[in-house]
Amino acid sequence: xxxxxxxxxxxxxxxxxxxxxxxxxxxxxxxxxxxxxxxxxxxxxxxxxxxxxxxxxxxxxxxxxxxxxxxxxxxxxxxxxxxxxxxxxxxxxxxxxxxxxxxxxxxxxxxxx
Amino acid sequence: xxxxxxxxxxxxxxxxxxxxxxxxxxxxxxxxxxxxxxxxxxxxxxxxxxxxxxxxxxxxxxxxxxxxxxxxxxxxxxxxxxxxxxxxxxxxxxxxxxxxxxxxxxxxxxxxx
DNA sequence: CATTTATATGTAGATTCTCTACCTATCATA
DNA sequence: TATGATAGGTAGAGAATCTACATATAAATG
Numbered sequence: 484x485x486x487x488x489x490x491x492x493x494x495x496x497x498x499x500x501x502x503x504x505x506x507x508x509x510x511x512x513x514x515x516x517x518x519x520x521x522x523x524x525x526x527x528x529x530x531x532x533x534x535x536x537x538x539x540x541x542x543x544x545x546x547x548x549x550x551x552x553x554x555x556x557x558x559x560x561x562x563x564x565x566x567x568x569x570x571x572x573x574x575x576x577x578x579x580x581x582x583x584x585x586x587x588x589x590x591x592x593x594x595x596x
Numbered sequence: 597x598x599x600x601x602x603x604x605x606x607x608x609x610x611x612x613x614x615x616x617x618x619x620x621x622x623x624x625x626x627x628x629x630x631x632x633x634x635x636x637x638x639x640x641x642x643x644x645x646x647x648x649x650x651x652x653x654x655x656x657x658x659x660x661x662x663x664x665x666x667x668x669x670x671x672x673x674x675x676x677x678x679x680x681x682x683x684x685x686x687x688x689x690x691x692x693x694x695x696x697x698x699x700x701x702x703x704x705x706x707x708x709x
Numbered sequence: 710c711a712t713t714t715a716t717a718t719g720t721a722g723a724t725t726c727t728c729t730a731c732c733t734a735t736c737a738t739a
Numbered sequence: 740t741a742t743g744a745t746a747g748g749t750a751g752a753g754a755a756t757c758t759a760c761a762t763a764t765a766a767a768t769g
């Protein structure tokens with residue numbers, strides 16, 4: 484057999500919520516589409532497993548950062564569409580600056596260590 | 597009361613092993629010094645708790661990426677000094693490129709989403 | 710027509726990592 | 740004398756992710 488398939492997966496722990504919220508700033512989307520969106524924009528470097536996705540969406544909803552309702556997809560299937568809330572947007576902003584802050588800190592160690 | 601003290605802590609989950617290994621490329625160090633080093637180079641953005649540090653060091657040792665032995669510190673205390681191994685260096689290289697790869701992927705989502 | 714693949718949502722349980730909260734001990738300083 | 744810094748550690752909880760499974764429908768393929 485040939486070389487192993489180029490690892491599709493990998494996900495920096497703790498970034499999934501941020502990625503989902505950012506994705507929902509484009510437009511309301513159902514879970515399956517959110518995962519596809521993230522995978523596509525990351526050129527398939529990031530894999531969003533269902534076992535991570537749906538619990539994450541519940542979490543976000545419980546925190547009031549997204550709301551959801553059942554709707555029909557363009558192809559006539561039923562799906563739960565998620566919408567980011569105002570407080571979700573505020574939280575996204577905070578998560579982004581915290582992420583950047585930590586990233587700079589990590590860089591500080593990795594460059595100068 | 598005034599605003600909360602500027603959070604000292606924060607640690608991108610999954611990066612601790614990389615930070616420790618990178619720190620040990622400078623020179624063998626004991627645990628306490630590793631934590632201080634990371635905190636200092638990150639300008640106190642990253643906090644390395646003992647409850648994370650020592651289990652991480654055990655992990656790294658179990659995987660053969662570091663070795664350790666008791667020695668005396670310059671100030672005459674006993675401390676366990678950790679040294680990165682050849683396979684530890686190889687692993688560090690892989691962790692770094694994987695980290696960068698994932699970071700680019702996240703950026704792809706965060707910029708274009 | 711039958712089967713497989715893609716779309717869509719979810720749950721259970723295990724794993725992994727980190728954190729909080731402890732405990733011990735020595736040395737330096739106030 | 741007591742407190743803080745140095746040094747190492749553990750137990751248990753909590754959070755997030757992953758694997759594996761279960762369900763259902765629509766579209767594509769044989």
